[in-house]
Amino acid sequence: MEYTISKLAKLANVSARTLRYYDEINLLKPARINSSGYRIYGQKEVDRLQQILFFKELDVDLDTILSIMNNPNFDKQVALENHYKQLIQKRTRLNQLIETIEKTIKHEKGEIQMSNQEKFEAFKEQLINENEEKYGDEIREKYGKDVVEQSNAKFRGMSKEDYEAMEQLGIEILELLPKAFATGDPASDLAQELAEKHKQWLTFSWPSYSKEAHAGLADMYVADERFKAYYDKAIEGGTEFLRDAIHIFTNK
Amino acid sequence: MEYTISKLAKLANVSARTLRYYDEINLLKPARINSSGYRIYGQKEVDRLQQILFFKELDVDLDTILSIMNNPNFDKQVALENHYKQLIQKRTRLNQLIETIEKTIKHEKGEIQMSNQEKFEAFKEQLINENEEKYGDEIREKYGKDVVEQSNAKFRGMSKEDYEAMEQLGIEILELLPKAFATGDPASDLAQELAEKHKQWLTFSWPSYSKEAHAGLADMYVADERFKAYYDKAIEGGTEFLRDAIHIFTNK
DNA sequence: TTAAAGGATGACGTAACGAGAAGGTCAACA
DNA sequence: TGTTGACCTTCTCGTTACGTCATCCTTTAA
Incomplete structure (x- = not known):
């Protein structure tokens, strides 16, 4: 089934202008352009649009939606x-x-x-x-109000470049995790590289680095199902492995 | 008490730019301008700003706030x-x-x-x-946008139990179809039981039942090869038979 | 054949500021 | 006295998620 722009617009209950705009910002490209230059959409585009509209309903801005839908590592x-x-x-x-x-x-x-x-x-x-x-009650309880407040300040003052670098690092960590896990050894070079990267990632948002805090955070990851789900998605048991690697790293 | 622009900004937790903008659009003028061209605000302006911010929290646009606050009848x-x-x-x-x-x-x-x-x-x-x-367009045209959307919403919100019951009904319909078909009469008791079951099945996903819609759907079944294949799998010619039974059922 | 409907690409407008440039003012300190 | 740095000014451009023309091309129905 193929749709012209207004057919799809009616189907999804949005305006044709909206679809042209989504095309323009690369959020939703038509499946093809026909000989007359008309935008033609297919089933895949219908599905994608539905996803987009779902997020939109939750008040998520289009830029974020774009990241969500284009970054396969974005959870x-x-x-x-x-x-x-x-x-x-x-x-x-x-x-x-x-x-x-x-x-x-x-x-x-x-x-x-x-x-x-x-x-x-x-x-x-x-x-x-x-x-x-x-920034979470957990961290506040564990490391005190000051850390959180300084962290907030640092985070708010973060430049867009910094944020993107941090995001990139997060992706690299997720990519490295299964490889390090494959060594089976949290003390292996790969695993220690992982812990090092994690430290770097941490320093983006933490006001100061301390080994104890890093190790404590690793413990929290395992205890908190949200974090656990995040890292375990990369590889089953990845959270525990990361924790072990960090513990070895911080005891060096 | 008098305030410079940044003093007031800090007090009210807005930016200086915001206050300059409010000045620009005549929403909040400073009490006076000093010899150096600085904006100086007084108590009246503090109160007015507070009012403005209250309205702002309500998502009222500044233009409307302006009208509200300039209205002398404003209680x-x-x-x-x-x-x-x-x-x-x-x-x-x-x-x-x-x-x-x-x-x-x-x-x-x-x-x-x-x-x-x-x-x-x-x-x-x-x-x-x-x-x-x-059928998105088709059903929308025939029965209106709301029906389709409510139908989708209802389907999405369906519980597992409901869904299983619906699935069970679907199986029963498929089992009943050949038996009813064997009577050779779409008006027979078995065929009408079939139509009744189909109506029940329908009400699981449709927001409201109407005879016309039911009959229309029956027509659509015959016209669409996917549905036709589904019902014809139970018995050859089953789709047409079901349609006839439903037509008789809905004309009762 | 012709008119209506529907497609395309600009370009401008919107709301409520944020950000930055370019420059003036004020208080403090060496 | 000069200079530094904080604070002030106006001006201008950028932002979001499109709506709304204007202008021109293509398809469809009468």
């Missing part, structure tokens, strides 16, 4: 969970705002004046909470 | 209570989004853990896709 689940976290944060913010409004209404009714500080307190609290939520 | 109390109501609504919407994403994550995780579930979900999606491809 859909991780992406979904990140997005989930963002939504939770949004809701937390909303809840605080609701509280603030409740307070404000009460104050106004009671004709009690709020100080400027008080008025903006809610917004500031929002920020703090966002930071706390963003 | 702060009423406005606040309206904000409040809207915030509650927004939170409800967010909660729905979060629920959806939770379901999706669970579903995706289930794909990894249980291949049964995976097959089921994947098959459902595939069915929807095929259905969309083959």
